[in-house]
Amino acid sequence: MLYLFDSAEKLxxxxxxxxxxxxxxxxxxTEKLTGENTFIFTIPADHQDSRYITEGNLVGFKDPYKxxxxxxxxxxxxxxxxxxxxxxxxxxxxYELIDDFIEDIRPxxxxxxxxxxxxxxxxxxxxxxxxxLGVNSTNFYYESALSAxxxxxxxxxxxxxxxxxxxxxAITKRYVDLLARxxxxxxxxxxxxxxxxxxxxxxxxxxxVTALYGRGKGVEVGDGYGRRxxxxxxxxxxxxxxPADKPLSQRWIGDAQALAQWGRAGxxxxxxxxxxxxxxxxxxxxxxxxxxxxxxMPRVTYSLDVVDLESLSGYxxxxxxxxxxxxxxxxxxxxxxxxxxRILEINRNLLKPEDTEITLGNFTPSITDEALKQxxxxxxxNDKQGVWDRASQFNADGTLSAGKLTDTLVGLDHTLQLAxxxxxxxxxxxxxxxxxxxxxxxxxxxxxxxxxxxEAKMNWKTHLLY
Numbered sequence: 091m092l093y094l095f096d097s098a099e100k101l102x103x104x105x106x107x108x109x110x111x112x113x114x115x116x117x118x119x120t121e122k123l124t125g126e127n128t129f130i131f132t133i134p135a136d137h138q139d140s141r142y143i144t145e146g147n148l149v150g151f152k153d154p155y156k157x158x159x160x161x162x163x164x165x166x167x168x169x170x171x172x173x174x175x176x177x178x179x180x181x182x183x184x185y186e187l188i189d190d191f192i193e194d195i196r197p198x199x200x201x202x203x204x205x206x207x208x209x210x211x212x213x214x215x216x217x218x219x220x221x222x223l224g225v226n227s228t229n230f231y232y233e234s235a236l237s238a239x240x241x242x243x244x245x246x247x248x249x250x251x252x253x254x255x256x257x258x259x260a261i262t263k264r265y266v267d268l269l270a271r272x273x274x275x276x277x278x279x280x281x282x283x284x285x286x287x288x289x290x291x292x293x294x295x296x297x298x299v300t301a302l303y304g305r306g307k308g309v310e311v312g313d314g315y316g317r318r319x320x321x322x323x324x325x326x327x328x329x330x331x332x333p334a335d336k337p338l339s340q341r342w343i344g345d346a347q348a349l350a351q352w353g354r355a356g357x358x359x360x361x362x363x364x365x366x367x368x369x370x371x372x373x374x375x376x377x378x379x380x381x382x383x384x385x386x387m388p389r390v391t392y393s394l395d396v397v398d399l400e401s402l403s404g405y406x407x408x409x410x411x412x413x414x415x416x417x418x419x420x421x422x423x424x425x426x427x428x429x430x431x432r433i434l435e436i437n438r439n440l441l442k443p444e445d446t447e448i449t450l451g452n453f454t455p456s457i458t459d460e461a462l463k464q465x466x467x468x469x470x471x472n473d474k475q476g477v478w479d480r481a482s483q484f485n486a487d488g489t490l491s492a493g494k495l496t497d498t499l500v501g502l503d504h505t506l507q508l509a510x511x512x513x514x515x516x517x518x519x520x521x522x523x524x525x526x527x528x529x530x531x532x533x534x535x536x537x538x539x540x541x542x543x544x545e546a547k548m549n550w551k552t553h554l555l556y
Contacts, residue, residue, distance in 0.1 A: 092117070095147055095150070096148070102139075105133065120435070131440075143176050156412070164179055164352075186236060199231075201220075202248060203220040205226075220248075228367060249272045271413060272413030275414075277417070298348075298352050301359070304365075305320060306365055307319050321377035390451065416432075
């Protein structure tokens with residue numbers, strides 16, 4: 091059954107396949123470990139309750155965990171063909187956290203639960219089940235609450251699950267769970283011609299690297315300049331028990347086996363690992379190495395059309411959950427498929443379990459979804475806008491334009507004139523102002539004394555440039 095609510099969260103109708111209620115079909119719930127969570131369904135557009143399918147209204151249903159999932163209708167398509175149909179494209183209400191903004195919060199040396207509490211302050215959401223993921227630190231600075239939640243999951247190395255509570259036909263709670271991992275190692279096997287009608291294997295070399303530079307927190311090196319922390323001062327040697335050789339002064343770490351297998355004619359494929367909070371070079375090196383182990387192999391994904399038997403009596407052991415580690419067997423390929431991998435995505439048909447599709451992979455994807463990545467890119471661009479706006483003040487050769495220089499010097503002239511007037515009216519004790527001895531090669535100097543600065547006769551542009 092589908093529960094329809096208006097934007098004020100008042101129950102409007104219940105759709106089902108029973109009695110005179112509005113039926114629905116082609117109802118597919120898509121969820122990925124990256125965080126993407128969407129729902130699509132279609133109804134007959136000539137039913138009286140079809141009027142409730144409007145942008146901004148909400149639709150909820152119970153998932154296989156018996157938890158409520160709630161979605162906002164974002165887009166509608168009406169089709170007049172053999173009949174009248176209306177299709178709703180919905181996004182999970184978790185995305186409302188994009189609209190909640192955090193200015194500056196810095197969870198330090200705390201548990202994932204404490205960090206999640208801070209990330210959700212001022213929102214309609216609260217922490218639910220949060221596993222013990224140790225102690226860590228991060229910061230939320232001018233970003234959305236959803237970005238902060240994703241950051242907690244990434245730094246504390248957990249996986250997110252969102253759910254709501256509907257009681258007495260009212261939406262009463264919104265929970266964010268942070269688990270050590272979603273799913274379990276089930277031992278379940280998907281075998282072609284048994285419980286799988288199609289298997290597709292894809293191997294992607296695009297993101298493979300064989301060496302990584304490591305960049306940590308920004309540090310100041312003097313004169314207002316800064317750079318990222320690196321691990322050039324740390325040396326590794328296999329002979330000393332380290333996993334790889336890395337000489338002192340080298341700012342990157344490579345994997346010899348990956349180089350031999352995936353290098354470009356003996357040349358490394360380089361990438362960069364960044365942790366803007368890391369202040370320990372040794373820890374940064376270890377984190378960079380660990381990341382390299384994840385990125386040094388091609389990504390292999392398997393797409394399967396499977397028969398979801400869980401809903402049938404006596405087949406509860408056949409359940410399939412996001413994050414499960416399962417086995418895929420297909421001996422028909424020239425290179426037969428005998429693999430163990432995690433379920434990264436489920437497209438679950440609520441009414442036709444036999445149409446369920448799953449995607450498995452040999453990697454754990456980032457929990458930051460593409461929408462959030464794009465938001466961060468946009469924010470980075472906007473943060474630099476002020477710098478780029480000032481670019482018009484400079485000439486092609488990098489010198490300051492005459493117009494801008496004149497404006498600046500007018501302000502300087504006015505400021506010094508005020509200073510001269512202040513000296514005129516003040517009584518300054520002898521020795522109160524000390525100045526260093528001028529260098530013998532000094533070319534010019536000015537005297538600051540009562541009445542000595544006359545703005546009418548001073549050409550500051552000539553004075554400063556020549």
